[in-house]
Amino acid sequence: MKSSKVIATGELFNAVASVFNFIVSDLIGGAFTWSATKIWSILVAGAIFAFNFNWNIPDEDLEARFKQAEIAWYGQLGSAIGTSLGWLACGIVPSLLIMSFNEAMGSQILLSVGEEAYEEMISELSLLINMGVRNKCNQLMAEMFIGFRWLIKNAANGLEPDTALGGIATKVFQSFPKLKESAKSWGDKGSKPWVLSQKIEEYIESLPIEQKYQEFFEELLDSFGDSCIEAGYVVAGGIDEFLANQSVAQAIKQQPNTVVITPNRLAPNQKLILHGTTEQLKQSITAALANYQIVDGKDIGIDLGMPLIERAHKQISEYVITLFLKSKQKPPYGRDAKQHQIKLNSANKLKFTDFDKVIRALGGGGKDGNLGYMYGRFFGRAQMSDGSTLELWCDTSENVKTRIEAIAELSEATIQTLNITEEIKDYQRKKIEGLSKDIYRVYPWKVEVIRKTKVYDDYGKSFNDTTGNLKSTKQGYYDHSYPYTLELWQGQEPANWDAAMAELTKLIPLPNPI
Numbered sequence: 001m002k003s004s005k006v007i008a009t010g011e012l013f014n015a016v017a018s019v020f021n022f023i024v025s026d027l028i029g030g031a032f033t034w035s036a037t038k039i040w041s042i043l044v045a046g047a048i049f050a051f052n053f054n055w056n057i058p059d060e061d062l063e064a065r066f067k068q069a070e071i072a073w074y075g076q077l078g079s080a081i082g083t084s085l086g087w088l089a090c091g092i093v094p095s096l097l098i099m100s101f102n103e104a105m106g107s108q109i110l111l112s113v114g115e116e117a118y119e120e121m122i123s124e125l126s127l128l129i130n131m132g133v134r135n136k137c138n139q140l141m142a143e144m145f146i147g148f149r150w151l152i153k154n155a156a157n158g159l160e161p162d163t164a165l166g167g168i169a170t171k172v173f174q175s176f177p178k179l180k181e182s183a184k185s186w187g188d189k190g191s192k193p194w195v196l197s198q199k200i201e202e203y204i205e206s207l208p209i210e211q212k213y214q215e216f217f218e219e220l221l222d223s224f225g226d227s228c229i230e231a232g233y234v235v236a237g238g239i240d241e242f243l244a245n246q247s248v249a250q251a252i253k254q255q256p257n258t259v260v261i262t263p264n265r266l267a268p269n270q271k272l273i274l275h276g277t278t279e280q281l282k283q284s285i286t287a288a289l290a291n292y293q294i295v296d297g298k299d300i301g302i303d304l305g306m307p308l309i310e311r312a313h314k315q316i317s318e319y320v321i322t323l324f325l326k327s328k329q330k331p332p333y334g335r336d337a338k339q340h341q342i343k344l345n346s347a348n349k350l351k352f353t354d355f356d357k358v359i360r361a362l363g364g365g366g367k368d369g370n371l372g373y374m375y376g377r378f379f380g381r382a383q384m385s386d387g388s389t390l391e392l393w394c395d396t397s398e399n400v401k402t403r404i405e406a407i408a409e410l411s412e413a414t415i416q417t418l419n420i421t422e423e424i425k426d427y428q429r430k431k432i433e434g435l436s437k438d439i440y441r442v443y444p445w446k447v448e449v450i451r452k453t454k455v456y457d458d459y460g461k462s463f464n465d466t467t468g469n470l471k472s473t474k475q476g477y478y479d480h481s482y483p484y485t486l487e488l489w490q491g492q493e494p495a496n497w498d499a500a501m502a503e504l505t506k507l508i509p510l511p512n513p514i
Helices: 012-032 038-051 058-100 103-157 170-177 176-186 195-207 212-250 277-294 301-305 355-363 396-409 497-504
Strands: 005-008 256-263 272-276 317-328 339-344 373-374 378-384 389-394 415-422 438-454 477-489
Touching: 038 176, 038 195, 038 212, 058 103, 103 170, 103 176, 103 272, 170 176, 195 212, 212 301, 272 277, 277 438, 339 389, 339 396, 355 438, 378 396, 396 415, 477 497
Parallel strands: 005 256
Antiparallel strands: 256 272, 317 339, 317 438, 373 389, 373 438, 378 389, 378 415, 438 477
């Protein structure tokens, strides 16, 4: 048997070389690595683009979009270079200067600055590459579209023989004279937009059926599309996971290495010894150092030394609510109604079960009923005490603060910090329609409540599940979930509200060990 290699880390040169290697591998690999999920994302983006693209857009408007995209790319290029130079001049260089007279201090500062600089630079460069590739692909497809349309228009107007298309266009125009007339002015300046999604909606609305059936078909198509996209991501994720497992199995066959790490220079006797292949060590080193920082200087002997028999079964219940809003006050909503949602973790069951508290948190309640609030370009993100975030958009910074505080009242967690930013309608947002937020009123539509109850198996025994709903997992937990969706748009408490909330919050008995 061959002896494994031993690599001692901690030297400055090795550290710098490792950082450089990770930067190059992440940048190149992130930009040019393909996966089933990425391919599906491209297909989904293409389908959404095809459904919402104006197929009658004039050539001049397409060329204007190319110019705006090019300007945006150069702006991102400046941002990437500026970010890199800023971290280098004001972070890396001062850290190296400090190392010249205090090595310990300089090393610690360089480690902190290096991690932040790495994340910022990789993010900017990756965005730059992705934006450049996307712009070039869009431009290529648009030029092909313009060329194809030029051939069709010339054939329709009889300017050139239909040789490039093998005479197909001529035969089609002979069979469909109206199509020939439409093709003559295809893409002319001032033409009426032709969007596939709008045409489908107009077709459904033109059907000689009652409005309730029109709403049925609209929601059927919307739900079919959403479910198809979600199912595709699940399939693609399964493919990626299978291929990743195969890659790990092949990596295990490689010759292993042993890495000895000294995480704390002040405690040279403390060592982290990791053994594995190169690919395994890339992931394990980061995780090992992170775990060391978590437990360093903390007394965890009481918890780890406690016999299992003394630990009690603990039922941990978590309620997560999602508040859905529409830009129309009541159904039928149609495709024109914009939808927004707000997710709140650690919901307090004594508060979110009160309909009046929920509807008031969204700007309604009392005699006003489903009043709602104003949506706009001010964005608020509150960091909650349970580690989650609460995010929403309003028309003013004052309304953002008021609305976040009102919704946070429904949670057991409390607000730790609140950041409010404004989306400025300038530059690209001013030039390109649809990039900036409009100001309009949104109304409560429905609330979705999800309950997850976990029971920990201390003794590793089997359980007698009397409910038939408990599920065993590899971590020794039994996961019990209840999803409920209740309507809010009426502004008044639904008749089934109390019964549904009582069922949702009822006590779930712990399973008995066999």
